[in-house]
Amino acid sequence: MIKIENLSKIYRVGDIEIKAINDLSMTIEKGEFLSIVGPSGSGKTTLLHLMGCLDVPTSGRIFIDEVEVSSLSPSEVTRLRREKIGFVFQEFNLLPVLNAVENVELPLRYQRVSGRERRRRALEALSRVGLENRAYNRPTQLSGGEQQRVAIARALVTQPVLVLADEPTGELDTANTCKVIELMRDLNRETGQTFAIVTHNPMVADYTRRIVTLRDGSIYSDQAVEEKELACEDGDLGI
Amino acid sequence: MFKYILRNMWRRKTRTILTISGIVVGIFALTVLGGLSARLTQQVNGAKVWFSRQINVVPAGESLFGGAGRYLEISKVAEIEKVPGVKVAVAGIGFPRENGGGFFGPPDLIIGYDLSRSERSAELLELLQIRDGRNLGEGDQGKVALGATVAKKLDARVGGMVTLKGRLFQVVGIYQPTLSTADSFAFIEYQDALDLFRAENPYFQIRDIAGSINVLPEPGVDLEELAARIEEQVEGVKAISPKEAEAQISQFSLIFNSILLGIAFVALLVGGLSIINTMVMSVSERIYEIGLKKAIGAETRSILFEYLVESAMIGFLGGAIGMLLGLLAIFILNRLTQANQVTVFAVTTTVVVGPVIFSVILGTLAGILPARRAAGLKPVEALKGD
Numbered sequence: 001m002i003k004i005e006n007l008s009k010i011y012r013v014g015d016i017e018i019k020a021i022n023d024l025s026m027t028i029e030k031g032e033f034l035s036i037v038g039p040s041g042s043g044k045t046t047l048l049h050l051m052g053c054l055d056v057p058t059s060g061r062i063f064i065d066e067v068e069v070s071s072l073s074p075s076e077v078t079r080l081r082r083e084k085i086g087f088v089f090q091e092f093n094l095l096p097v098l099n100a101v102e103n104v105e106l107p108l109r110y111q112r113v114s115g116r117e118r119r120r121r122a123l124e125a126l127s128r129v130g131l132e133n134r135a136y137n138r139p140t141q142l143s144g145g146e147q148q149r150v151a152i153a154r155a156l157v158t159q160p161v162l163v164l165a166d167e168p169t170g171e172l173d174t175a176n177t178c179k180v181i182e183l184m185r186d187l188n189r190e191t192g193q194t195f196a197i198v199t200h201n202p203m204v205a206d207y208t209r210r211i212v213t214l215r216d217g218s219i220y221s222d223q224a225v226e227e228k229e230l231a232c233e234d235g236d237l238g239i
Numbered sequence: 240m241f242k243y244i245l246r247n248m249w250r251r252k253t254r255t256i257l258t259i260s261g262i263v264v265g266i267f268a269l270t271v272l273g274g275l276s277a278r279l280t281q282q283v284n285g286a287k288v289w290f291s292r293q294i295n296v297v298p299a300g301e302s303l304f305g306g307a308g309r310y311l312e313i314s315k316v317a318e319i320e321k322v323p324g325v326k327v328a329v330a331g332i333g334f335p336r337e338n339g340g341g342f343f344g345p346p347d348l349i350i351g352y353d354l355s356r357s358e359r360s361a362e363l364l365e366l367l368q369i370r371d372g373r374n375l376g377e378g379d380q381g382k383v384a385l386g387a388t389v390a391k392k393l394d395a396r397v398g399g400m401v402t403l404k405g406r407l408f409q410v411v412g413i414y415q416p417t418l419s420t421a422d423s424f425a426f427i428e429y430q431d432a433l434d435l436f437r438a439e440n441p442y443f444q445i446r447d448i449a450g451s452i453n454v455l456p457e458p459g460v461d462l463e464e465l466a467a468r469i470e471e472q473v474e475g476v477k478a479i480s481p482k483e484a485e486a487q488i489s490q491f492s493l494i495f496n497s498i499l500l501g502i503a504f505v506a507l508l509v510g511g512l513s514i515i516n517t518m519v520m521s522v523s524e525r526i527y528e529i530g531l532k533k534a535i536g537a538e539t540r541s542i543l544f545e546y547l548v549e550s551a552m553i554g555f556l557g558g559a560i561g562m563l564l565g566l567l568a569i570f571i572l573n574r575l576t577q578a579n580q581v582t583v584f585a586v587t588t589t590v591v592v593g594p595v596i597f598s599v600i601l602g603t604l605a606g607i608l609p610a611r612r613a614a615g616l617k618p619v620e621a622l623k624g625d
Binding site: 049052054055074075078079081082083086087089092093095096097098102106107110111154158 | 243246247250527528531532533534535536537538539541617618619622
């Protein structure tokens with residue numbers, strides 16, 4: 001699914017070189033539900049941006065579905081992102097001037113899906129995240145948790161093979177964190193879509209099936225974990 | 240798409256409204272002056288037709304519009320008629336119908352033509368088309384033929400009487416509107432005109448004089464060559480050929496159109512800069528959103544298009560509102576001057592459509608820079624808000 005070979009990303013700030021990602025190699029199989037953790041500045045977000053083709057590596061190669069990303073032209077990269085990858089960011093995920101369903105429709109609009117079909121699929125995605133009754137609310141009228149669920153609906157509406165989430169629960173309270181994680185895990189189970197979640201919250205990582213820990217731009221540990229059951233009813237992660 | 244762009248524009252209501260207002264002011268001025276220019280063009284084109292089939296002989300050093308206060312000896316008429324190719328030369332004298340003149344537009348003129356010298360003289364007035372009655376002709380002392388505007392102003396009917404400088408004249412004919420200055424002319428016999436002139440200027444010891452001499456050519460004679468021949472053979476005159484008349488008239492309107500162009504340029508500069516400023520601010524404020532859109536699959540050109548349309552829309556709104564206010568001003572001013580039978584502004588398709596197209600193009604051009612900046616952002620940098 002995703003194969004990363006000897007990946008490096010070096011930033012230059014004045015005369016200082018910062019190795020955000022340092023000779024990193026890993027493979028993510030289709031249908032995995034994994035988290036990428038590590039301290040601040042360990043390169044989590046940079047890795048996610050590189051995997052999502054939002055940034056260009058200094059060296060190394062990334063294959064998505066056996067296509068080497070660096071061989072693609074900018075417009076082919078845009079198309080790859082549009083068709084195969086869904087994004088959920090930490091906050092400000094939604095465009096404030098659009099209501100929930102219009103936000104979910106946006107990637108379909110870029111895929112030039114017709115208006116009626118777009119609306120149908122967006123409403124369907126919203127009902128999968130349990131927000132069909134909030135479809136016509138603007139982001140400012142939604143809670144933080146609801147906004148993240150709309151963002152997840154948007155990430156899923158194009159049926160991408162890979163969903164990349166950057167601190168999706170970073171701004172949420174425990175109850176909403178639980179709901180968002182539960183939602184992503186259910187979707188992963190139902191659709192077999194691959195999820196890679198960057199988080200600094202060990203509790204979130206605990207509920208994934210593989211935890212990749214980064215340190216100084218390299219993999220410090222990479223371990224499979226036993227899946228735990230979630231119990232969100234009482235508003236916490238069951239810990 | 241448009242709904243989305245409009246909502247984006249409305250996020251900063253005050254700023255958008257101020258930017259649009261700036262364009263409204265410029266386009267308002269452009270529309271009003273455009274209306275003035277359109278009216279002037281109508282008059283100029285009318286005048287060009289009038290001058291296109293004759294030569295105007297004036298004292299040396301004068302132009303078509305007079306100004307130096309010189310007159311021609313009436314004896315020049317005979318001299319000019321001797322020049323080969325001249326069919327007829329008609330002495331003319333003109334002065335304002337009312338002292339003070341019109342505030343808007345050209346003053347009404349009383350024009351006296353010497354139609355008594357030969358029956359061919361009347362051909363001169365056949366350059367104008369009669370609407371009611373007949374042309375002024377030989378021996379029409381005490382009679383007048385009126386241009387359309389002045390006829391309306393004096394409430395004249397064919398057969399009725401009008402007063403010119405305190406003297407009664409019988410109306411024999413009213414001409415078709417030409418949209419040129421000829422519409423404000425009252426044509427009378429030369430001797431009548433001279434009498435009116437002398438009555439008003441008792442200390443001005445004049446003999447038979449002419450302000451200008453209108454020359455009609457023999458059939459097939461080239462007017463440009465004929466004009467040159469007249470200047471060569473008759474001393475102390477300037478013969479204005481149709482080409483030169485057109486040049487003089489054009490020069491007159493050129494000054495006005497230059498002012499119009501100047502206003503357009505200022506509107507362009509002020510409006511354009513304020514749109515650029517607004518759009519640059521908008522792009523800066525929405526950098527993260529642009530990154531988000533790119534992340535979820537927006538192509539560079541769709542971001543470019545989005546910002547160009549937003550910018551063009553600001554131009555369009557400013558242009559449309561400015562144009563409508565301009566039309567309203569034109570309507571009101573025309574209404575106010577209508578009492579004097581004067582039309583100051585003309586409303587043509589160009590006056591209506593021109594300013595709007597102008598401001599849409601302005602908006603689009605002003606949007607290029609900010610839109611390119613937005614479209615050129617790298618997704619990862621935009622998401623970091625750089």
